[in-house]
Amino acid sequence: MTARIIDGKATAASLREDVAAAVARLKSEHGITPGLAVVLVGEDPASAVYVRNKGRQTVEAGMNSYEHKLDAGTSQDELLDLVAKLNADPAVNGILVQLPLPGHIDTSAVIATIDPAKDVDGFHVVNAGRLATGLPALVPCTPVGCVILARQVHSDLSGMEAVVVGRSNIVGKPVAQLLLNENCTVTIAHSRTRDLPEVCRRADLLIAAVGRPEMIRGDWIRPGATVIDVGINRIPTDEGKTRLVGDVAFDEAVEVAGAITPVPGGVGPMTIACLLRSTVEATRRQNG
Ligand code: GUN
Numbered sequence: 001m002t003a004r005i006i007d008g009k010a011t012a013a014s015l016r017e018d019v020a021a022a023v024a025r026l027k028s029e030h031g032i033t034p035g036l037a038v039v040l041v042g043e044d045p046a047s048a049v050y051v052r053n054k055g056r057q058t059v060e061a062g063m064n065s066y067e068h069k070l071d072a073g074t075s076q077d078e079l080l081d082l083v084a085k086l087n088a089d090p091a092v093n094g095i096l097v098q099l100p101l102p103g104h105i106d107t108s109a110v111i112a113t114i115d116p117a118k119d120v121d122g123f124h125v126v127n128a129g130r131l132a133t134g135l136p137a138l139v140p141c142t143p144v145g146c147v148i149l150a151r152q153v154h155s156d157l158s159g160m161e162a163v164v165v166g167r168s169n170i171v172g173k174p175v176a177q178l179l180l181n182e183n184c185t186v187t188i189a190h191s192r193t194r195d196l197p198e199v200c201r202r203a204d205l206l207i208a209a210v211g212r213p214e215m216i217r218g219d220w221i222r223p224g225a226t227v228i229d230v231g232i233n234r235i236p237t238d239e240g241k242t243r244l245v246g247d248v249a250f251d252e253a254v255e256v257a258g259a260i261t262p263v264p265g266g267v268g269p270m271t272i273a274c275l276l277r278s279t280v281e282a283t284r285r286q287n288g
Pocket of ligand 1: 096097098099100121141142170271
């Protein structure tokens, strides 16, 4: 039996419609138009594509988009000055600094400078701490997208055995935290985990966020498990082109899993949709 394919593209489209409706209400009832500022330093082509898509979808949802493109040689102080200006600007409700930043800039210092109330990425320690202690927080977007997709298959995740492969601050740790809040039993596995295939086989819900193309094989998956693949890896094809693959060997996994997200069209589209939702949430909280 082949797995059910979880349609992230359609789910994201429906989430964006909800966001657009919420924005329209904020405008008509309170005269407020949410604004999202996105800062890109340097010319990383993948980051440039993400930033362009974020800007377009922000405007399509009825919000204001402010794009700041700085050259790769921008100093840390210049970037911190820009963040301070955005913190003070009442038209800006959400601030996102696209990662990765060039090597001469201290990413933690930049994140620490963002006003936690405008930190729509949920990367500031205040938001990470609030999430960890069960307080209302702005929550990282990709992890929220993962949980929404998992809940399309299981309306209640309570009691499920969840294995998260990857321990980044952007995905692995916050998704583990969200799954714990959903009452899953959570294991965080990583590159030093002993017998990773065996640990993965425990999972009713497997979240793959390692950034290694097709690392997780079909025989690492428990039959019937739900697999959420966060990986977006570009690999060369035999014809000299490239194609996108996830962290899971999809063709193998689809024969074993009960449900699986495709790449592309799974978690990817959810990230920006969740970012738009976070921007509306931040705007509401800033306006009491
Ligand atoms: N780079 C890759 N993913 C993300 C993300 O979710 N937020 C930011 N700011 N940069 C990223």
